Amino acid sequence: MNPNNHEMHHTHHDEHSHMHEMNHQQMTGMEHSMHMGNFKQKFWLSFVLAIPIIVLSPMMGLELPFQFSFPGSEWVVLILATILFFYGGQPFLSGAKMELKQKNPAMMTLISLGITVSYLYSVYSFVATHFFHQHVMDFFWELASLIVIMLLGHWIEMNAVSNASNALQKLAELLPDEVTKLHADGHEERLSLQAVYEKDILIVRAGDKMPTDGVILKGQSIVDESAVTGESKGVKKAIGDRVIGGSVNGDGTIQIQVTGTGKTGYLAKVMEMVRKAQAEKSHLEALSDKVAKWLFYVALTVGLIAFIIWLSFTDLPTALERMVTVFIIACPHALGLAIPLVVARATSIAAKSGLLLKNRNALENAHDIEMIFLDKTGTLTQGTFAVTGVEVMDTTYSSETMLKYIGALEASANHPIATGIMNYLKEKQITPYTAQDEQNISGVGLSGSIEGKTVKIINQKELQRIGQTIDTHLLQPYQEQGNTISFLIIDDQLIGFIALGDTIKPEAQQFIAQLQQRGIEPVMLTGDNEEAAKNVAHYLNMTTYYANLLPDDKERIVSDWTKKDKRLMMVGDGINDAPSLARATIGVAIGAGTDVAIDSADVVLTNSNPEDILHFLNLAQATRKKMIQNLWWGAGYNILAIPLAAGVLAPFGFLLSPAVGAILMSLSTIVVALNAMTLTLKKGL
Incomplete structure (x- = not known):
């Protein structure tokens, strides 16, 4: 017995049992937090906890018309706010921990800064007011509204986009x-x-x-x-x-x-390639995360500078309040909803257009795509090897009779052409004749005796050798699509031919032309031989193609172009496409393909129509435009409010009160929500 058997058994078992763990390691901050508890449940429970806080505590020192209090109500607020902070805030705190561990503060860190500061400062305010009789403003209202709005944003987004990728699990299955x-x-x-x-x-x-x-x-x-x-x-x-x-x-x-x-x-090996590619692709940063990172550093810097300056002119409580106000005002209420609302709207538009968005960043990353790599089989072609045409030259025979002769010879043959022909006969319900003395003529075809006649099925090379001529116009459409053509000879007379191949999708030619019009270079990838690939590329007017490829070749080609800083899309449908789908800037799977390809991709074309890629590109363009508008509305409020809250205009007698800051914040959130709803997809290609 092999001495390594035990070890091999172990590795094989590991591979199956650690699938889930491998998936888990790939999740970045936000994705990780999404898997920590049910967001829907978290949102509703947090919403119920937040209602009494919003009713019982003032909004940044401003008493709202519907608010009231009663003896001991501040204790109720403190207890509910503590539960809300640890329960509702947990996904953000966990996400922030991961972001900071990766030295990459983004949305989660910014939210955590806001909720942590507002909670701790409010507890300090509670203690100071109740036990030391100093009046310090609390931020319980902001804590509650921020957690609820952020949970709502994440729930909307999660609802819109399915995040977990089971590609590795599917491969094992x-x-x-x-x-x-x-x-x-x-x-x-x-x-x-x-x-x-x-x-x-x-x-x-x-x-x-x-x-x-x-x-x-x-x-x-x-x-x-x-x-x-x-x-x-x-x-x-x-x-x-x-x-x-x-x-x-x-x-x-x-x-x-x-x-x-x-x-x-x-x-x-394919599994390992998918895992590596997914892990390496996770560095593509979301737009909102880039803005959040920038805001985090700005808020931190401005808050600390404000604290030092105010402390040198006034007392500690005033300086502390200014710093805390800056941190809380920097918190992205509008920003937290800006992107999820656009993503949710875009996802529902996409679903109606035959596009299933699996990765939240797909629409953001699809801008400026320079190249599209297309797997030939199943993407540009139908993906099945079948009869594409039967042509009769000798009119004394009908196509049905011709097929009976062909079927007689192919019935016992064991090769793909024979299988395709026999399936076609079965479909047409044609029963072939019976052949005697069948022989396989090496490199030429088949021969035999049928109905007292000498019958042969030969290839084009042999047809030319025996001096038979054929109208090239008749063959051209089949040759252009890289079909295999077999000729039927009965008693040395050419009767007709049957063509088999993988037919090019009718919409493929127009699709390629439109990509070229947009300045996107289409590149064909195929495992097929050079000749078949050249014919299809020529027919579709594509200048670049790679033939004779293995899966790791595809992944290597995509990887090489990615390293040259090319933004590229990969479209495919098979397991051999999974690593390159995971590696590309955007991976698009054809819906009729394998589950593994679908799970490795960012977008799935549910109608298996390549033209839907053009709809996706249009939608991505419109979505990105909306996202940028919303980020300006959301961050614009922060850009304005942070310096005012810090007190840049204090020498001129103007200081942004936290209450006015809160009202401005609410307005920017409403504007962002309304703007997201106006996103539409122009279907014109």
């Missing part, structure tokens, strides 16, 4: 839990995938998933690797060929020898 192992004495045993080691021999029956990477020892089959490599054509596999864990076996039973499990398997 592609492999079967149990496998059939063949022992040396010939008996079979069902056991858990975790108990499989390299060199073991496994039996994979028709229709089963390949449990691991391996080499075929016995049998042959056509394997569907579309989910794993994106290859639309079924791949013919025989003894000595390699198979990939997660691909689906066709109609043949095979025996494989395991070459890779756990950390060494193909899927594990």
